[in-house]
Amino acid sequence: MPKGSDTLWDLAIAEVEKRESPDDDGKRLEVWEKSILFMGNKNGGKTTIILRCLEREEIPKPTLALEYTFGRRARRHNTPKDTAHFWELGGGTSLLELIRIPITSNNIRSFAVVLVLDLSKPNELWTTMEKLLQVTRNHVNKILTKLEKTNPEEATEIKQRMRNNLQRDHPDYELVDPFPIPLVIIGSKYDIFHFTSKSEALLLKARVLINHLAFGYDKSKSVSMDHSKPLFIPAGLDSLSQIGPPPASDSDIGKMCANTPLELWKKVFEKTFPPKSSCDLQDTKDPAQDLQYAEYEVDVMRAQKNQELEQYKRNASKSWKEMDFDSD
Template structure:
C-alpha cells in the first residue's frame, strides 16, 4: 500500500503555508513503494452473497456505464489510472467470485504468491438477506484466510523477507495501546466489508452517496488514493468505520437480556455476537446456500448451435445409460 510523506509543518505556519504544502504533497507524492516511472499494480477480489451488488460496485469504481449481469463463476476485468499527468497509468486487477459460497475454492486462482503482497479482498454482504449473512461471511472469510496462510507459508521458503513484511503490515491499522489488541486476529491481507442494499431500509434512498463512499475506499486499495478520514458509528445511519477506529467497548454488548446472555457460552465477544445474531436470524445451512441452478439452462448464455449439439449429446448419453443398464442386468454373475 502506498504511503504519502507529508512536508514538515511548524506552529508558525500560516493557513496559506499549510495550503501550499498540501498542494505540493498532492502534486509530488513521494511514494515509498513505487519508484518514479514505475507502474503501480494491485489486485482486488470481490466476493459475497449472490446478487449482492458486487458487479455494480465494480462498474461504478471503473466509471463504466453498463448494466450489471449475473457473474457465472470467476470473472476478471481491470482498470487503469494515472497518478499524475504524463505519467504511466497504474493498473488494478478486479476479480469477482460469483455463486455466493458455492464456488469459494476458485479463490486459489487469483490469490498467488506472486501477487499476495499487493492483494486485497472486498466482501460484499447483502443486508436484505440476514439469514444468509453470517454464514456467507464466515464461510468465505475462513476459506480465504486458510488459502492466504498457505500462500504465505510457501512464500516464507522462497522469499522470507516479503512474507515477514506482509505479516507485520497486517497490524499497521491497530495501535499497540488499542484496548482490543489482545483479542484481535487480523485478516492476513487488506479486507474491506461492505453491507449492500442499505437503501432498502430507508424511505429516502442513499445508495448513490454510499456507492461513492465505497468507491473512494476501493480506489485507495486499487490505486493508492488517499484514505477517507471520515468515521460514522451512529447505528441510525450508514456505518463507516476504517480499520482500527472502533472497539468492543464502543460497540457495546449484543441486544439481548442479561439472562439470555448468561446462558450463552462464548469465548470471545465475536462469538457472543454471533449467537445473539443467529438467534434473531436463524441461519441457512451451508448446503442451502449452494447455487444449484444449472448455468447451461440460463437463457442469457443461449446459443442455438451449441444448445442443439448439447441436446443431441444428452440424448446419446441417455441411450448409452439405458443400454449399459440392460446389459448389466442380463449378465449372469458368479455367486460363488
C-alpha cells in the same frame, strides 16, 4: 514517436524504458499493479460497485463463476498508468474453490479483498461472511507459509503490515487476529431500510474506498460510528468496548457458550436471524440447463463436448493433480 518499422517487441522495450526513466523531477516513475477480489452474497451488488469504480455505464449482469476485468489510471498527466485487476466471485458460497485462482504467491503483496454482504438477507449474511473469509484466510496463510521458507523477511513484513492497523496501546491488541491481507466489508442495499434513496452517496463512499485499494488514491477521512446511520469505520478505529454487548438479556447471554466476543455476537445474531442451510446457499442455477435458453443444435454439440471433456479429464487425471494453484 514510434517508427513505422518498429516491431511489437521494439515498442514494448521503449515502453519499459519510458517507465524506468526519471521524470522531470529526477525521480523514477513508480508503476504498480494491484489486485482486488470481490465476493459476497449472490445478487448483492458486487458488479454494480465495480462498474461504478471503473466509471462504466453498463447494466450489471449476474456473475456466473469467476469474472475478471481491469482498470487503468494515471496519477497525473503524461505519466504511465497504474493497473488494477478486479476479480469477482459469483455464486455466493457455492464456488469457494475458485478463490485460490486469483490469489497467488506472485500477487499476495498487492492483493486486497472486498466482501459485499447483502443487508436485505440477514439469514444468509453471517454464514456467507464466515465461509468466504475462512476459506480466503486459510488460502492466504498457506501462501504466507510457503513464502516464509523462501523469503521470511517479506512474509514477516506482510503480516506486520496488517498488525500495524492496531496501535500497541489499543485495548483489543492481544484479542484481535488481523485478516492477513487488506479487507473491506461493505453492507450493500442499506438504502432499502430508509424510504429515501441514499444509494448514490453511499456508492460514492465505496468508490473512494475501492480507488484507494486499487490505485493508491488518498484514503477517505470519513468516520461514522452512529449505528442509526450508515457506518464507516476504518481499520483499527473501533473497539469491543465501543461496540458493546450484543442486544440480549443477561440471562440469555449467560446461557450461551462462547469463548470470544465474536462467538457471542454470532449466537445472538443467529438466534434473531436463523441461518439458511448450506444447501440453500449453494443452489447455483446453471444457465446451460435453463429451458428458456434451449437450442437443439447447440445443446447436441454441448453434450458431445461434455463427453469429450470427461474423456480428456480421465486420460489426463495425473496431469491435473500435478497442477499447482498455491493450494498446498
